[in-house]
Amino acid sequence: xxxxxLPFRHTGSSPARxxxxxxxxxxxxxxxxxxxxxxxxxxxESLIRLDIVEILRDNGFEVVGEAGDGETAVALATELRPxxxxxxxxxxxxxxxxxxxxxxxxxxxxxxxxxxxxxxxxVERASEAGALAYVVKPFTPNDLLPAIEIALSRYAQILTLExxxxxxxxxxxxxxxxxxxxxxLNEKMGLTEPEAFRWIQKASMDRRLTMHDVAQAIIxxxxxxxx
Numbered sequence: 001x002x003x004x005x006l007p008f009r010h011t012g013s014s015p016a017r018x019x020x021x022x023x024x025x026x027x028x029x030x031x032x033x034x035x036x037x038x039x040x041x042x043x044x045e046s047l048i049r050l051d052i053v054e055i056l057r058d059n060g061f062e063v064v065g066e067a068g069d070g071e072t073a074v075a076l077a078t079e080l081r082p083x084x085x086x087x088x089x090x091x092x093x094x095x096x097x098x099x100x101x102x103x104x105x106x107x108x109x110x111x112x113x114x115x116x117x118x119x120x121x122x123v124e125r126a127s128e129a130g131a132l133a134y135v136v137k138p139f140t141p142n143d144l145l146p147a148i149e150i151a152l153s154r155y156a157q158i159l160t161l162e163x164x165x166x167x168x169x170x171x172x173x174x175x176x177x178x179x180x181x182x183x184x185l186n187e188k189m190g191l192t193e194p195e196a197f198r199w200i201q202k203a204s205m206d207r208r209l210t211m212h213d214v215a216q217a218i219i220x221x222x223x224x225x226x227x
Contacts, residue, residue, distance in 0.1 A: 037152070040065040040080060042073030042087035042096070043114065048137070052086060052114075055141045070094025077108050084152060086144075089115040089122070097129045104130020110155035112147050114139070170212070177215035184222040 039061050043049035046068070053063050061084075065076040071093040077085050085103060089096040100111040113126050113134040126134055132151035135143050178200060185196035200218070204211045 036060055036062040037083040038062050038064045038080070039084045039086060040067065040073060040077050040082045040109070042067040042070065042076075042085065042091065042099070044068045044088060044091045048088075048114075052144070055144055056086075059141070059145060068092075070096060070099035074099050074102050077103055078106065082109050084112065084148060085109050086112045086114065086148075089113050089126070097125055097131070100126065100131045101129035110151040112144075112151045174210070174212040174215070177219065178211055181215035181218040181222075184218060188222045 037060075039056055041049055041052050041056070041063055043052060049066060049068070053066065056063050064080050064082055067073040067076055067087075069092045070087070073085065073087050073091070074094065085100075085108070087096045087099060091099075096113050096115075100113060103109060103111055110133075111131045113131045114137060115122060115126075115134060116137045123134065132154040133147040135147045178197070181200060182191075182193055182196035185191045185199060186193065191199060200211055200214050203209065203214045207214070209217075
């Protein structure tokens with residue numbers, strides 16, 4: 001049997017990493033590190049919302065969207081993909097905790113919640129919903145700005161951890177595929193295990209394919225069921 005025919009193509013990052021990046025809305029073109037951080041502000045009291053917007057703009061943030069209710073906040077954040085969402089806990093249509101939970105599950109952006117209360121139960125609910133920081137009203141810039149930095153830092157740590165997990169899963173999946181492909185090369189073509197591994201490795205380098213994709217192609221071509 002002749003060697004499996006493999007396509008010539010460059011796949012870029014691993015399947016697991018590509019899927020993870022798709023979920024969180026990250027593209028291959030990274031934003032400039034000097035660009036202002038983009039924020040969506042959701043607060044049903046217009047005067048408080050104006051104060052928040054002013055604080056943010058005075059400190060180098062770009063406010064890309066404003067909302068007076070939770071549903072609009074989620075829709076804006078989903079569309080605009082900001083770096084941060086600041087929202088009040090008590091809002092019409094959808095409360096801030098429920099909105100934060102939606103944004104967290106969809107990997108949209110970190111959330112800072114604003115509340116007039118600081119009860120332990122409320123803080124626990126906010127944390128469980130995915131909010132990464134909270135600020136008690138009334139607040140000053142010295143209260144809000146550190147909370148923003150905490151949320152951004154925690155979110156970056158979460159993304160790093162999730163990316164590491166995705167890479168581990170991809171390496172495990174690749175190892176399983178390579179082992180299966182080596183078995184097929186031994187069975188169908190008489191290659192020893194070291195020879196099969198070197199064949200896969202060379203095909204990966206020659207064709208600019210990941211070993212995951214080379215192994216997958218071998219399995220698809222050599223696992224043909226007998227009629």
